[in-house]
Amino acid sequence: MDSSFKEGDNLLPDYDVIIIGAGIFGLATGNYILEEDPSINLLIIDKNSGPGMGNTAKSAAAFRVYFTSNTNFILANSSIDFYLDIQKKGIDLDIQMVGYLWLESEKDYDSKVDLLKEIRRRGVEVKEYNTSELRKILNINIEVSNTEFGKLLGLHDVYRGLFVPKAGFLSPDKLVNYYFNNVKRCGGQFLFNNEVVEILLEPPDKLGVPGEPFPWQDKVARGVRLASGTTISSNNVIVAAGAWTPLLLDKIGIDAHIKPKKRQIFSIKAVTDELRRLLLIKEFNGIGMPFTILPKPRIYIRPEFGEGAFWISYSDDIGRPFEFDEDPIPEEDFYINGIYQILINYFPQFLDLMPHSMWAGYYAYSTIDKQPVIFSNAGIIVVTGGSGSGIMKGDAIGRIAAALYFEKKYAELYGGYRFDTTALGFENRNIERERFVL
Amino acid sequence: MDSSFKEGDNLLPDYDVIIIGAGIFGLATGNYILEEDPSINLLIIDKNSGPGMGNTAKSAAAFRVYFTSNTNFILANSSIDFYLDIQKKGIDLDIQMVGYLWLESEKDYDSKVDLLKEIRRRGVEVKEYNTSELRKILNINIEVSNTEFGKLLGLHDVYRGLFVPKAGFLSPDKLVNYYFNNVKRCGGQFLFNNEVVEILLEPPDKLGVPGEPFPWQDKVARGVRLASGTTISSNNVIVAAGAWTPLLLDKIGIDAHIKPKKRQIFSIKAVTDELRRLLLIKEFNGIGMPFTILPKPRIYIRPEFGEGAFWISYSDDIGRPFEFDEDPIPEEDFYINGIYQILINYFPQFLDLMPHSMWAGYYAYSTIDKQPVIFSNAGIIVVTGGSGSGIMKGDAIGRIAAALYFEKKYAELYGGYRFDTTALGFENRNIERERFVL
Numbered sequence: 001m002d003s004s005f006k007e008g009d010n011l012l013p014d015y016d017v018i019i020i021g022a023g024i025f026g027l028a029t030g031n032y033i034l035e036e037d038p039s040i041n042l043l044i045i046d047k048n049s050g051p052g053m054g055n056t057a058k059s060a061a062a063f064r065v066y067f068t069s070n071t072n073f074i075l076a077n078s079s080i081d082f083y084l085d086i087q088k089k090g091i092d093l094d095i096q097m098v099g100y101l102w103l104e105s106e107k108d109y110d111s112k113v114d115l116l117k118e119i120r121r122r123g124v125e126v127k128e129y130n131t132s133e134l135r136k137i138l139n140i141n142i143e144v145s146n147t148e149f150g151k152l153l154g155l156h157d158v159y160r161g162l163f164v165p166k167a168g169f170l171s172p173d174k175l176v177n178y179y180f181n182n183v184k185r186c187g188g189q190f191l192f193n194n195e196v197v198e199i200l201l202e203p204p205d206k207l208g209v210p211g212e213p214f215p216w217q218d219k220v221a222r223g224v225r226l227a228s229g230t231t232i233s234s235n236n237v238i239v240a241a242g243a244w245t246p247l248l249l250d251k252i253g254i255d256a257h258i259k260p261k262k263r264q265i266f267s268i269k270a271v272t273d274e275l276r277r278l279l280l281i282k283e284f285n286g287i288g289m290p291f292t293i294l295p296k297p298r299i300y301i302r303p304e305f306g307e308g309a310f311w312i313s314y315s316d317d318i319g320r321p322f323e324f325d326e327d328p329i330p331e332e333d334f335y336i337n338g339i340y341q342i343l344i345n346y347f348p349q350f351l352d353l354m355p356h357s358m359w360a361g362y363y364a365y366s367t368i369d370k371q372p373v374i375f376s377n378a379g380i381i382v383v384t385g386g387s388g389s390g391i392m393k394g395d396a397i398g399r400i401a402a403a404l405y406f407e408k409k410y411a412e413l414y415g416g417y418r419f420d421t422t423a424l425g426f427e428n429r430n431i432e433r434e435r436f437v438l
Numbered sequence: 439m440d441s442s443f444k445e446g447d448n449l450l451p452d453y454d455v456i457i458i459g460a461g462i463f464g465l466a467t468g469n470y471i472l473e474e475d476p477s478i479n480l481l482i483i484d485k486n487s488g489p490g491m492g493n494t495a496k497s498a499a500a501f502r503v504y505f506t507s508n509t510n511f512i513l514a515n516s517s518i519d520f521y522l523d524i525q526k527k528g529i530d531l532d533i534q535m536v537g538y539l540w541l542e543s544e545k546d547y548d549s550k551v552d553l554l555k556e557i558r559r560r561g562v563e564v565k566e567y568n569t570s571e572l573r574k575i576l577n578i579n580i581e582v583s584n585t586e587f588g589k590l591l592g593l594h595d596v597y598r599g600l601f602v603p604k605a606g607f608l609s610p611d612k613l614v615n616y617y618f619n620n621v622k623r624c625g626g627q628f629l630f631n632n633e634v635v636e637i638l639l640e641p642p643d644k645l646g647v648p649g650e651p652f653p654w655q656d657k658v659a660r661g662v663r664l665a666s667g668t669t670i671s672s673n674n675v676i677v678a679a680g681a682w683t684p685l686l687l688d689k690i691g692i693d694a695h696i697k698p699k700k701r702q703i704f705s706i707k708a709v710t711d712e713l714r715r716l717l718l719i720k721e722f723n724g725i726g727m728p729f730t731i732l733p734k735p736r737i738y739i740r741p742e743f744g745e746g747a748f749w750i751s752y753s754d755d756i757g758r759p760f761e762f763d764e765d766p767i768p769e770e771d772f773y774i775n776g777i778y779q780i781l782i783n784y785f786p787q788f789l790d791l792m793p794h795s796m797w798a799g800y801y802a803y804s805t806i807d808k809q810p811v812i813f814s815n816a817g818i819i820v821v822t823g824g825s826g827s828g829i830m831k832g833d834a835i836g837r838i839a840a841a842l843y844f845e846k847k848y849a850e851l852y853g854g855y856r857f858d859t860t861a862l863g864f865e866n867r868n869i870e871r872e873r874f875v876l
Contacts, residue, residue, distance in 0.1 A: 214776060338652060338654055
């Protein structure tokens with residue numbers, strides 16, 4: 001394989017920075033690089049025909065400030081505050097502050113008492129609902145452990161509802177377009193419908209003899225090769241390719257410690273009066289049903305008001321392979337055996353209903369600690385590992401990656417927090433596993 | 439894919455433990471499980487026709503106690519002491535205590551002063567040789583930075599030799615056979631010529647209804663499926679499959695944070711008087727040439743007295759893909775461009791000589807910190823990440839994995855050291871990168 005450019009070493013690189021991936025991480029990173037220095041000649045390349053059309057588009061686009069890890073809290077909290085702020089300033093992101101409602105078994109509630117103290121100490125509001133309130137508002141079955149199916153499936157009774165108001169969802173398209181338009185306005189270039197198949201490496205000090213790069217030479221990124229064969233040169237390559245990241249990095253021997261994990265969403269239309277009522281309950285937030293999470297297994301229900309539907313999902317773990325398909329197929333059986341069986345025990349409103357639509361995508365799943373990954377190696381900045389919460393952390397991640405690009409020690413996050421630009425790398429990573437994962 | 443067994447839940451499992459991989463890690467682990475409890479019904483499965491025929495056999499089988507990481511030091515030191523002890527007791531491992539000789543540039547030597555103090559504080563002997571001694575004994579070029587090629591290639595003069603006597607190499611076959619025979623003597627079973635293609639998972643508490651395991655059920659290993667289709671059941675599966683490990687674990691969504699990295703050895707026959715003299719220099723160790731490492735790039739030369747040859751290698755990093763081939767092909771170009779170009783500047787004795795044989799294998803390369811990986815998840819114990827120093831740490835690794843199998847908090851290593859059985863997992867891993875890597 002020919003990894004070098006044509007002859008002529010003193011050619012200027014085509015771009016100052018190439019960003020691979022126009023998802024939320026790539027766009028936010030490009031945005032903050034150009035905000036700092038609009039003279040930078042920046043290109044964002046994406047295999048899709050427009051911005052945010054990879055896994056960003058397939059996301060439930062939910063957000064919350066309710067994390068056990070302080071790092072996750074800071075990343076999400078500052079990003080959400082930023083999104084709320086720009087919406088207040090007139091950029092409609094279609095933010096729905098429905099809150100998250102965690103339905104807890106007694107055992108899980110007890111195990112969270114200390115974590116809840118810590119979370120509240122950060123200023124995060126968590127309201128508690130008892131079973132009679134929950135039964136009344138949601139019209140759910142609280143006691144499921146003693147029914148025939150509940151016994152068989154080992155289900156837990158609902159003991160308490162933990163409601164986090166600073167949470168909800170937004171329109172990923174609108175958020176993506178905000179950054180996309182900003183990048184364009186600052187002079188950033190886009191190349192859509194083009195897939196990067198290889199990051200090109202060259203020695204930082206070329207000898208100018210045939211056969212370079214030699215195995216023993218240091219190597220740094222000097223551009224990319226597209227599927228068409230075209231090469232584009234740049235002294236800075238930023239990989240923000242989400243679940244596609246290992247496909248590019250494995251080829252040059254860099255491990256980002258992320259694996260693609262298939263995730264699926266099933267949409268159930270609110271076709272009955274009961275479901276329409278559930279969708280629009282006002283008791284928690286004045287808007288409608290909160291993003292609701294069942295006791296273990298943690299099936300979640302995300303209201304979709306525009307469609308008049310519920311998006312329902314479950315994140316399976318051991319047994320779900322790390323594998324990758326360009327076009328992953330959602331599994332109807334997964335709804336029937338993985339979700340429906342459990343769901344109807346708590347929410348009998350969903351009895352006999354099947355999804356009217358479903359889709360599948362990939363988490364860029366950060367396998368060390370489920371926290372994002374940002375590091376620099378060989379002239380490449382890697383920005384990935386959203387692990388299903390990329391949108392809600394996107395603004396902070398973009399600022400950190402941009403600060404790393406400018407070789408700053410700290411990034412200034414929205415709201416004034418200073419964040420060490422090496423903290424999400426591996427040399428200094430402080431492994432602190434997130435315990436509230438969906 | 440059908441991941442379940444035939445009907446009948448109360449069938450006894452076929453084995454108490456299945457170990458996948460009869461390389462050094464799998465054999466040592468099996469050995470220490472059976473030494474602790476010979477009543478355990480243990481099966482070791484390997485795709486090759488005998489023990490130690492994967493990458494263990496392709497290794498340079500060198501060992502040293504010279505590491506910056508204290509963990510690596512303990513693992514290697516206790517294993518080497520054990521190997522020396524059993525050889526003293528009459529089990530010939532063909533140990534050649536030739537020592538390691540690191541040829542250092544002034545800059546590298548200066549950067550190591552503090553590390554050397556720490557290493558000597560552990561009781562590791564490091565002798566220093568000055569340039570005139572090195573020139574006289576090895577007949578090498580000390581000054582290479584100012585020659586035409588040295589300038590072009592950016593080579594560094596040799597400034598000092600650091601000789602570590604407690605180092606050398608042994609016969610991987612003989613070591614493997616020691617553990618293999620021990621396992622057999624203790625009643626361990628072997629299944630060769632059979633490849634495990636899948637680790638089978640089942641819920642720990644089966645419901646006994648069709649369709650299990652459901653996505654939301656916990657899952658633990660309950661056996662393996664062979665390429666032939668046969669399933670073998672066991673409540674404990676130990677994956678010691680080296681570079682093959684991710685192929686098995688990706689299928690069930692477990693990341694061991696290792697990647698296969700191709701490594702190659704080129705053998706040059708000592709065909710001239712000068713090379714024969716070099717091979718048998720007695721000044722360092724009374725035996726012959728030490729395992730010798732050039733200044734950066736760290737090309738190494740390992741004497742092979744039986745063959746009358748030098749095994750020469752270099753471990754390239756960025757640009758060497760993480761990829762996997764059942765039968766990797768060594769690259770003659772790698773010798774010419776990656777090794778020869780540099781080697782002859784220091785050792786002109788190798789001028790014009792090409793390899794008479796060469797081979798390639800894979801490091802199970804531990805991408806976090808280049809230290810081994812031992813952890814337990816879903817009823818599976820994973821033992822991998824030798825990162826090119828699996829043989830020299832094999833005995834300690836076997837004892838730690840066996841202790842983890844018996845759910846002990848600490849393993850007793852040879853020589854009396856107690857080692858936390860979770861220290862090489864990821865929950866408690868203390869990331870301390872090894873700085874002396876080959």
